[in-house]
Amino acid sequence: MERVEVLKTYKIYIGGKFPRTESGRYYTPTNAKGDALGNICLCSRKDVRNSVVAARKAQGGWAGRAAFNRGQVMYRIAEMLEGRKAQFIEELIFQGATKIKAEQEVNTAIDRLIYYAGWCDKYTQVLGSVNPVASSHFNFSVHEPTGVVGIIADESTSLIGLVSMIAPVIAGGNTCVVIASESLPLSAITFAEVLGTSDVPGGVINILTGASEEMAKPLSTHMDVNALAYSGNDEAVLKELQEYAVMNLKRVRSYTKDWMNSDSQDLYMISDYQEVKTTWHPIENIGGANSTY
Amino acid sequence: MATKKKNNQPVEWNYSPALESTSHVKLKDKYELYIDGKWVKPSSKKYFKTINPANEEVLAEVAHANDKDVDLAVKAARKAYKNVWSKIAPSERAKYIYRIARLMQERAREFAVIESLDAGKVIRESRDVDVPLACNHFFYYAGWADKLEYAFPNRKVESLGVAGQIIPWNFPLLMAAWKIAPALAAGNTVVLKPAETTPLTALKLAEIIHDSGLPAGVVNIVTGYGDTGAAIVNHPDVDKIAFTGSTGVGKIIQKAIAGTHKKSTLELGGKSANIIMDDAPIDQAVEGIVNGIFFNQGHVCCAGSRLFIQEGVADKVIEKLKHRMDSLIIGDPMDKNTDIGAINSKEQLDIINGYVKIGIAEGAEIYQPKCKLPNSGYYCPPTLFMDVAQSSRLVQEEIFGPVLTIQTFRTVDEVIQKANNSPFGLAAGIWTDKGSRIFNLTTKLRAGVIWANTYNKFDPTSPFGGYKESGFGREGGLQGLGAYLKMN
DSSP, X not given: OOOOOOOOOOOOBBTTBOOOOTTOOEEOOBOTTOOBOOOEEOOOHHHHHHHHHHHHHHXXXXXXXXXXXXXXXXXXXXXXXXXXXXXXXHHHHXXXXXXXXXXXXXXXXXXXXXXXXXXXXXXXXXXXXXXXXXXXXXXXXXXXXXOEEEEEOOSSOSXXXXXXXXXHHHHTTOEEEEEOOSSSOHHHHXXXXXXXXXXXXXXXXXXXXXXXXXXXXXXXXXXXXXXXXXXXXXXXXXXXXXXXXXXXXXXXXXXXOOTTSTTSOOHHHHHTTEEEEEEEXXXXXXXXXXXXX | OEEEOTTSOEEEOOOOOOBOOOTXXXXXXXXXXXXXXXXXXXXXOOEEEEEXXXXXXXXXXXXXXOHHHHHHHHHHHHHHIIIIITTSOHHHHHHHHHHHHHHHHHTHHHHHHXXXXXXXXXXXXXXXXXXXXHHHHHHHHXXXXXXXXXXXXXXXXXXXXXXXXXXXXXXXXXXXXXXXXXXXXXXXXXXXXXXXXXXXXXXXXXHHHHHTTOOTTSEXXXXXXXXXHHHHHHOTTXXXXXXXXXXXXXXXXXXXXXXXXXXXXXXXXXXXXXXXXXXSOHHXXXXXXXXXXXXXXXXXXTOOOEEEEEHHHHHHHHHHHHHHHHXXXXXXXXXXXXXXXXXXXXXXXXXXXXXXXXXXXXXXXXXXXXXXXXXXXXXXXXXXXXXXXXXXXXXXXXXOSSEEEEEEESSHHHHHHHHXXXXXXXXXXXXXXXXXXXXXXXXXXXXXXXXXXXXXXXXTXXXXXXXXXXXXXXXXXXXHHHTTEEEX
């Protein structure tokens, strides 16, 4: 007798745990052939709020990690993803990609994680400065994470858009709440399973599935979200996000990049989610006047 | 340490030995040269013994490379540079370096044990400082490989070609990492010579590099003495010399490559000032003094070997320092309780003892705690010299051992003058509770690294290197990359 395959229930990822949506609702996206991708969680605004709470709780700890350690954790995500490549390729193909495209997408996602892993302990050295003020002060500027970032991931890709947005945000010590692609949600959830086994502290990355239109508002009006990242070219959506962002002066970043491009990654996607802090410290000015050795 | 029971009978509180196991360590009896991805017998047919300085037992025999062997290594490096390493995508270069870092992390304990066996370094330091820092250095520089254009804005950067690298015996694996990691990240290939007394961890690193699948010839490890190093320096097809070692040898190298196209970085000797102001947190400062001079038996180029104490607190600091020295444990490097291990070699022990004699002859007051030294192996007790003159040879010359000179001062001005009055300029330490004073001193001291209320701290992201006769060029951080790049 043929063995009956066990099917996976797709869940969401909040605070390091895998619940179903609190609303109990679901939706059933299909691929081009009409196959159902699964009963995917149709997340609610309460799920959004729970995620923001989890992200905020994790933010201080994540930002407080040594930059080197954040880099190692991100490298670990890449290692775990590499080991589960086959599963991602299978899901991408099921969602409509060709085998070659699917392989490319997973490889690019792994390499992108490694790229940003490397930046963790380098961007402050490239972006920071010691400022030659005229008075007798030691004055320097360093970058610090903006805080909790709401990410509305690329709708047209399942994995690469999501990874390309998350990686620079967490490399810089932020935490995030991510709304996955509505029509291609499978890789986002499987990626959450990779995160769950990659030493990423719970709450650093929270991933929700469902109707982007429904969740965008609670996310972009949330007073404990510090920045919004939007991938896509719907001007109306962007305008709406920009207007909602005003309430607590969220920084809004938007991208229309083709994430499959190997150069759709750079340092400035990290600095998009950074604040500059400048410190003044007096320099005592005695002695050594003739020290010319 | 002795304490007293109620009936006034002293009780000896000794630590039981806590020996690190060596059972998991794999060492061969004989090591060949690692050239072009293969283990090659030396054309010199000569081998030398590397011993454990803690007990003088032979650990392994190691090949002694001559001019021909070095030529073979440089040719392999050139071929690998031309055909492979300069052509592969930077992001792929990064992945190889990450692999090396990960493989080192996986075998970290084995490296730590071998380092302690071969160098006499205490296991606590090999395990917690040398090896993790070495791994982290590879991990850090791996990430730079595909980001070089950010490091030097408005410059088109290009790799140099073949880097010849010669490293010392005080931090054998760590120095190999400091040299190889940035060179590879920048796209160069490497011929590296470890020191003759401590070749084993570099050879183990060659095994890991081999396991990582790094293309053959990208890293070549040739062992030998000064003649092997000279062959690398003088080879016409080497584009860059990176040397860490004594100022004397550094000058010979600078002269040898004068008039050639070779770029160089030299990380040389030091005689670093450790300055205690009268408002310093004294207990913390005493720990800093001990760490500054006795870390790694004082075999540290940036050792805080000249202690300057402000007069008002001098007596108190010296008293506490002596008390702290009395509790230091000198002995078997493999014992996790040991604070000070073995001197790296007989030669170095003779040099240190020579300086101790000079100090006594000059009339300086000496202090050494009463401690039992092991019967075999090379050991030197921690040593203080008080009332030394600025002109004393002990103050002016690098001793490279656990010997500290103490001078006092009254004003900030005076200590800046005295601290800067040295041909060296590698590092300095400042101990004070006043922030503005720290920044005043960091501004005026002529040294490449200044530690404020800490000492002997290292990190892959932090540039290290000296002013004046302590050398030129920096290792670590973004600055460490520049040394391995042509800037167009």
